[in-house]
Amino acid sequence: MPLNELSRYTHDDVGKRNAIADILYPPVAFKSMRMERMGDMVCDIDFDSCDFEVxxxxxxxxxxxxxxxxxxxxxxxxxxxxKDIKDVSVRDLEISPEFNVEGTNNFNSFEEILTEENLERVNRFKLTITDYRRIIRNIKQSVLRTLDEAVRKNDINLNSLSIEDKVLLFAKSFVNVDYKSYGGELGYFEFNKIYVDDRQLPALMITTLFHELSHFLLKEIVAQALCHLLDCTKTSLIDSIAVFILSYTPINQLIDEYAAHTVEGRFTLFGYQDYSSFLNIQRTIDLPDEEIEMLKTIGNTFSADIKDILESFIDDELLADIKDIFRRQILDKPDYKNLALENCTLLNSRGMVQAIGFVVCDGFAISMENVETLKEYNAHWEDNNEHQG
Ligand SMILES: [Zn+2]
Ligand SMILES: [Zn+2]
Incomplete structure (x- = not known):
């Protein structure tokens, strides 16, 4: 599917454009409003009659x-x-979420999946807009169930959790989270686990979680789309193919990285993310500018759908708290130069489905030539599963 044909399915991403305008031209009222509120607070407290018992x-x-x-x-x-309030350590909580998809076919090896017949099936690409929406809904439902169970089983009072613990608990309802205290990366997503560096500020831990969670969710969307196209049950084999598809070509890497980068911005503030992550990939792609822009549009649209999934858990109040903690802790200036270059275009549902075809069809063909790499991926995957409590 030629990339430039997707342009007829695009429209303006007004939400993102406004969010960026807020950073480039901050509303003057913001500062004075804060001061006023502080003034109110001071007046409201009557210090003479403060004799309440704690x-x-x-x-x-x-x-x-x-x-x-x-x-x-x-x-x-x-x-x-x-219920009794207990001290729950969200960090030590083991949730081990699972996303199940049942299909008629049960493949037991890469050799059974990566056949000419299945390649034809993938290329016929019978994925409708309704199917795509169903995938998004499945993911939401599954996570809501996992979160609900975890909250009840561990007697967690969501209201008493810190903002970073709330985000961590939501993240753990999607995928296992582990910690690292070495290396230069803030975090990464590998197989079925997110790793975050615990030497960073809470605000950065939050953005790192959103970033890695996006990589995970994009993998999950691709895996479930594959299950649909092949009418098969989801296994770690399918997950491994999805990870491979998103990471093997620089084109898919760019889409994946731009989506994760944008989700971060949608939940915190645009202009503060690490632009080098996708600029480095962009440099390795030899395509005309419009086509690179279309790859970003695909990534941007994925980020909007991922935000939609995450917003089933993150309400306006928590979103405002996250932005607030971010403003207080991150004192650097936004990256104005790159901010102005952000992609603010979305694909409509029809274009989105075609874009998934663009990502998946080539990827599946390339997977067929890389069974050994896939086997390595899968071995890591199984390893991670075994080492879980
Ligand atoms: Zn009540
Ligand atoms: Zn990334």
């Missing part, structure tokens, strides 16, 4: 999250029994 709250309502003193039994607003 009661330790040891219970919480699992429904509304309100906290209660010891001895209380029920939240009468919600009519539910209270």
């Amino acid at each position: 009661v330790e709250k040891t219970k919480f309502c699992p429904k509304c999250g309100e906290e209660f003193a010891d001895g209380e039994l029920v939240c009468f607003n919600c009519m539910v029994k209270l």
Whole structure:
């Protein structure tokens, strides 16, 4: 599928354009509004009549999250029994989420998957807009279930978690998260795990989690699209092919990296991310500028869908908190030069489905010539699964 034909399915990404304009031309009202609010707070407190007693709250309502003193039994607003507040370490929590897709075919080896017959099936590309939306919905549903279970099983009171723990808990409902304290990268996604460096500021931990989570989600979308095209059950073999497809060619790498980069910006602020990650890839691609721009448009559209998935968990309040912690901790100036070059175009659903075809069809053909590499990927994958608690 020629890349430039996708341009007739594009439209302006107004949301992203506005978010960038806010950084380039910050609204003057912002600063003074903050001062006013602080002024209000000072006036509201009447220091002379401050003689309230501090009661330790040891219970919480699992429904509304309100906290209660010891001895209380029920939240009468919600009519539910209270639970004990426990110190939950989200960092040590083992959730091990899984995304299941059932199909008629059950392939047991790469040799069974990577056949001429299956290549033909992939190339026929029977993926509709409805199918694509179903994939996005499946992912959301699966994660909501995982998160709900984790919260109930561990008696977690979401309201009492710090912002970074909330984001970490959401991330862990998608994929396993591990920590590293070595190397120069802030984080990376490898096989079925995200690694984040724990020597960074909470604000950067949050952006790193969003970035790596995006890589994971794009892999998941591609894997589920493959399952649909091949009518097969999802296994680590399919996941390995999806990882391979997104990383093997610089073209797919650029789409993947631009999507992750943009998701970061959509949840924190544009202009603060590491532009070098995709600029380095861009330099290795020998394509006309319009086509490079179209690859970014594909990445940008994926990022909008990934944001849509993540927003099932991240409400406006948490989003505002994340941006706030980011503004307070990250004092560098945004990268104005690259900010002005951000891609602000989206594909419509029809274009998006074709773009997935663009990513998957070539990738599947190349996978057929790289079975040994795929076997290595899969061995790592199985390894990671075994080492889980
Ligand atoms: Zn309640
Ligand atoms: Zn990345």
